[in-house]
Amino acid sequence: MSKITSFFGKVVSEMRKVSWPKRKELTRYTVIVLSTVVFMALFFTVIDLGISEAFRWFLSL
Template sequence: MSNIGGFFSNVVSEMRKVSWPKRKELTRYTVIVLTTVIFMAVFFAIVDTGISSLFRWFLSI
């Protein structure tokens, strides 16, 4: 049991050393991540639609 207690003691010690982002930084990072995810989703949807229509055209010949 002392190993488990020592582990959690070390976890608490390390968590106190963490530099948490401020609200403004967190908001900016969240917007950047969401914008990137939306852009990539739209990009891959367009590429997927293009490849699908290319295959449909090729198979209809």
């Protein structure tokens, strides 16, 4: 039981050392991540549709 208590004590100690982002930074990072995800989803959708259309065209020859 003392190992578990020691472990959680060390976890709390390390969590106090963490440099947490400020609200402004967190908002900026969140917007960057979400916009990147949306951009990549749209990009790969367009690529997938293009490749699918190319295969349909090739197979119809």
